[in-house]
Amino acid sequence: MRPADLAHEHGLSTQAVRNYEDEGILPPAERSDTGYRRYTEAHAQALRAFLALRHGYGHQTSAAILRAAHRPDQATMFRLIDQAHADLLHERRTLDEVAAALDALSADPAPTENSTAAMTIGALAHRVGIHPASLRKWEAAGILRPHRDRATGYRVYPPDVVRDAHVTNQLRRGGYPLPRIKLFIDHLRAAGDSPDLADVLDEWQARLTHRGHAMLTGGAHLATYLALLTERDTAAAKRE
Known part of the structure; x- marks a missing residue:
């Protein structure tokens, strides 16, 4: 030939x-x-x-x-x-963990009675189970976008950023590097609320399949x- x-x-x-x-x-x-x-x-x-x-x-x-x-x-x-094949299985498990985290957040989106209340850095770190320094590191990487309290200048985390912190924590536990997590969180942020988030997860599952x-x-x-x-x-x- x-x-x-x-x-x-x-x-x-x-x-x-x-x-x-x-x-x-x-x-x-x-x-x-x-x-x-x-x-x-x-x-x-x-x-x-x-x-x-x-x-x-x-x-x-x-x-x-x-x-x-x-x-x-x-x-x-x-x-x-x-x-x-091990990497693919690892990503499948990470997808399952992210989906479970989003389900949990949908059922209980905030730690207070007011579901629209923003959280302080200490409260969010306690809720996610990490050190506040990790939240600041994720912010520096462009993953989290907390607001600033006008009176005090302190960071405050609205519910959508709380969600991003939970998902980021699951992905970090799964071994994902911060640049890849940023891409995924950007995708989630662009998708909007839960129906669109479900589409994002479905697309992720389809890519793995x-x-x-x-x-x-x-x-x-x-x-x-x-x-x-x-x-x-x-x-x-x-x-x-």
């Missing part, structure tokens, strides 16, 4: 195929007497596997998986796969490719 044959199947450029070989995503191709690359069905399946894996694992991890397969280094290859399905599909293509490598190595051993 020529580079163009592999490229045509996926709508790629021939240069992209060459680049994938140079990156180790495809195994080295044999060369003709005139120096042209000659690909086989194994190369075609390696490309199918990489492009399918990329939807679920991302470009960098998928490339690392294929390079490990070519060394061959199955321990590293399966460690990369296992870690990606899509990624999980993509991992399954990519895994099937990878298994086919590994079988081709085994057949190739077995045939080479017999020739020796």
Whole structure:
């Protein structure tokens, strides 16, 4: 096969195929007497596997998986796969925790009888179970937007910021870095009230489901490719 044959199947450029070989995503191709690359069905399946894996694992991890397969280094290859699945499960659990936190806040949005009352930094820190310094750190990161009391200049936290603090705490417990939490809180803030928040969580769940399905599909293509490598190595051993 020529580079163009592999490229045509996926709508790629021939240069992209060459680049994938140079990156180790495809195994080295044999060369003709005139120096042209000659690909086989194994190369075609390696490309199918990489492009399918990329939807679920991302470009960098998928490339690392294929390079490990070519060394061959199955321990590293399966460690990369296992870690990606563990990360997906971790995110699913975080989503569950965030949904539970939002449900709890909907049932009991504030610690006082007045559900519209703002909270002081000390009261909010006590309610969330963190140190006030954490609230100030989240504010500095752009996650929380407390108001200032006009008379005293002290921070006050209205109910929507209380919600953001609860969700931020759940995400921090789940291991999320502050920049990613800011993106999610910005999304929640733009969504508005509970019906829209439910849509945000549904979209998050849909993304996780899509990624999980993509991992399954990519895994099937990878298994086919590994079988081709085994057949190739077995045939080479017999020739020796």
